[in-house]
Amino acid sequence: MPTADGHLARVLADFRAGKVRGLARAITLVERRDPLTRQLFEALGPPAKSPLVIGLTGSPGTGKSTLGDAIVALSRKAGLSVAVLAVDPNSPFTGGAVFGDRIRMQRHALDPGVYIRSMGARGHLGGLSVASREAVRLLAAYGFDLIILETVGVGQSELEVAGIADTTVVVMAPGLGDGVQMIKAGIMEIADIFVVNKADLPGYERTMQEIRSMQNMGPKLAWKPPIVATVAARGEGVAELKQAVERHQAHLAASGEGKERRRRRLEEEAADLVAEWSRVAARKLVQEDPKLRRRLENEQAPYGVAEAILKEQGARLVPGVSSKEKPK
Numbered sequence: 001m002p003t004a005d006g007h008l009a010r011v012l013a014d015f016r017a018g019k020v021r022g023l024a025r026a027i028t029l030v031e032r033r034d035p036l037t038r039q040l041f042e043a044l045g046p047p048a049k050s051p052l053v054i055g056l057t058g059s060p061g062t063g064k065s066t067l068g069d070a071i072v073a074l075s076r077k078a079g080l081s082v083a084v085l086a087v088d089p090n091s092p093f094t095g096g097a098v099f100g101d102r103i104r105m106q107r108h109a110l111d112p113g114v115y116i117r118s119m120g121a122r123g124h125l126g127g128l129s130v131a132s133r134e135a136v137r138l139l140a141a142y143g144f145d146l147i148i149l150e151t152v153g154v155g156q157s158e159l160e161v162a163g164i165a166d167t168t169v170v171v172m173a174p175g176l177g178d179g180v181q182m183i184k185a186g187i188m189e190i191a192d193i194f195v196v197n198k199a200d201l202p203g204y205e206r207t208m209q210e211i212r213s214m215q216n217m218g219p220k221l222a223w224k225p226p227i228v229a230t231v232a233a234r235g236e237g238v239a240e241l242k243q244a245v246e247r248h249q250a251h252l253a254a255s256g257e258g259k260e261r262r263r264r265r266l267e268e269e270a271a272d273l274v275a276e277w278s279r280v281a282a283r284k285l286v287q288e289d290p291k292l293r294r295r296l297e298n299e300q301a302p303y304g305v306a307e308a309i310l311k312e313q314g315a316r317l318v319p320g321v322s323s324k325e326k327p328k
């Protein structure tokens, strides 16, 4: 049986040598929420450079994957290395690719400057945002210039995932009529740029108009998200989208909001990690510790036990430092 430490050492060696296998295995550790994850990041240290992270979100079928592909093509022409991370909170762990992305991967299979990966999360105790942030961090450490983060839909966890990006692009398409739904879902707030894709189909102007009037109903913002029309399937409008992303990046830098966002993201990541670590460890504790079980039974309420776990078990909730020696 291979030991966990042996596995980590191999993953690290491959990763540092720039072997895709190392990257893929590292992301699988993250996806599975493996306790080795922490050692992995400690060993890697902070990434040397911070790539641009573009989030693509929107209802299924609007063309996010197609658009992502078009962005990859454009960026490759400019000599940038690109990673695409497709995140699906409703899929089980994929350990690699879901069907649609496998087809995409084949298209870029011979290009070492492109990496495409799906990540699922069903069965996670925590949300997907911790895993997604960590996967992005791995892709950054590996050295990609651009990371495209694609989410499957617009539920709460997709919004969280989109919040990891430097620039969040909300992709819409004509005829889906999801305007009101968007407002309800909180999409207006997270969009840095709107894309109306499938501009080859009738009705796209109306969709653009709908977004514009929703923007006019909302508060006045320092950055008014531009609306870009694209035909992703033909690569049209993608250069305009790239320009919009650059303008947004310039705004983030000039206004100081970029720095503020990065700070907030780290704060959220720290809090999310606390939640994830304690949830996993606490669940085990309440199932295995007869004292805690008795207390729950007696009190018929969770508060005393929850407080006791945090107070008395604090350090033991951290994965990898509970029972055995502290990992190096």
Ligand SMILES: Nc1nc2c(ncn2[C@@H]2O[C@H](COP(=O)(O)OP(=O)(O)O)[C@@H](O)[C@H]2O)c(=O)[nH]1
Residues within 6 Å of the ligand: 058, 059, 060, 061, 062, 063, 064, 065, 066, 067, 197, 198, 199, 200, 201, 230, 231, 232, 233, 234
């Ligand atoms: N007519 C038209 N179809 C498109 C365009 N972009 C993507 N599609 C099609 O829309 C469907 C969904 O695209 P996909 O990229 O998988 O959407 P996703 O679910 O948002 O990732 C596919 O059949 C695409 O070929 C476009 O610009 N115009």
Ligand SMILES: [Mg+2]
Residues within 6 Å of the ligand: 064, 065, 066, 150
């Ligand atoms: Mg897709």
